[in-house]
Amino acid sequence: MDETVRRKLPEPPVFEGMSQYRPPLCFELAGKQFVLVMDDGYEYELNFISRCVLTYGRSDEDKKEYAYDCLKADDDTYFVNFEKTGAVPRTGVTFVLDMEQSLVTSNIVTIGVNPKWPKMPVSRIIFGAIRREDGSVPSIRHGYTADLVGKAIHWRYGRMGVVHVYSSEHYYRLTIAKEDFIGREPINTEAFRERQKLDEIRLYEEPGDYIKVKEGIYIFNANEELACRERGQGNNLFFLMNLNRMHDVGRSFGHSGDTGNPENYTYGAFGEYYDAYDLLARASTEYIR
Numbered sequence: 001m002d003e004t005v006r007r008k009l010p011e012p013p014v015f016e017g018m019s020q021y022r023p024p025l026c027f028e029l030a031g032k033q034f035v036l037v038m039d040d041g042y043e044y045e046l047n048f049i050s051r052c053v054l055t056y057g058r059s060d061e062d063k064k065e066y067a068y069d070c071l072k073a074d075d076d077t078y079f080v081n082f083e084k085t086g087a088v089p090r091t092g093v094t095f096v097l098d099m100e101q102s103l104v105t106s107n108i109v110t111i112g113v114n115p116k117w118p119k120m121p122v123s124r125i126i127f128g129a130i131r132r133e134d135g136s137v138p139s140i141r142h143g144y145t146a147d148l149v150g151k152a153i154h155w156r157y158g159r160m161g162v163v164h165v166y167s168s169e170h171y172y173r174l175t176i177a178k179e180d181f182i183g184r185e186p187i188n189t190e191a192f193r194e195r196q197k198l199d200e201i202r203l204y205e206e207p208g209d210y211i212k213v214k215e216g217i218y219i220f221n222a223n224e225e226l227a228c229r230e231r232g233q234g235n236n237l238f239f240l241m242n243l244n245r246m247h248d249v250g251r252s253f254g255h256s257g258d259t260g261n262p263e264n265y266t267y268g269a270f271g272e273y274y275d276a277y278d279l280l281a282r283a284s285t286e287y288i289r
Helices: 190-195 277-281
Strands: 033-038 043-048 053-058 064-074 077-083 090-098 103-111 121-130 151-157 160-166 171-175 204-214 217-223 235-242 247-255 262-273
Touching (some): 064 262, 090 121, 103 235, 160 277
Antiparallel strands (some): 053 064, 171 204, 204 217
């Protein structure tokens, strides 16, 4: 065989996306179980039976096993992600478990419920609390916040990067930093490069949720909806951000933009604050008025 011919590596059995930028998985919750008292009116049991398998379900119903990933934002704030295999519609579940305050925020994402864009995810945020060992349940909750409005962070995934501009309480702006085009491989597609100039990178604007967990620890939730309507599919992006240490952990749930295959993977990034004065001053995109 001609050794100069480039060999194509076999495709992984599951789409891995940007999971190469994931920090090491956390196994500290293995063997622990929690009762989640959620504001949807139900209690749920979450039992981590091993380093990679948990059981989950309403307290008054049978529990099912799911494979999960667990990551940490700080010493006592955990990010747990899994998919309810076999569920119709397709359903992803992500928990932010705040052990310091015995609080929890969940993101339940479904695909196949939007008749116009059946591959577009629909996200539902539910707040709640973790029942303490003495049986008590905190009355406080994580909550929506305007703390991040006017800020921007350049998140770096290895040599790649993206800028999130937190432009208002309900929207964020997404762009590519100019430095990510210079002297390195950009994260965007070749088609994107061809239609953009370096001095006028396109700015996308999307609805977003900002939730304060505690000082310096925030949740950011958004759909790749407006920018992806042309292809009729997108992802739900859910991040747990530690702005004390400028890193985040998160997951992407939906469909791959390249192949259209289902995806659900965890990953992480390091960030630095970004001067977004010009981006904040620009008019809204063609999608939002």
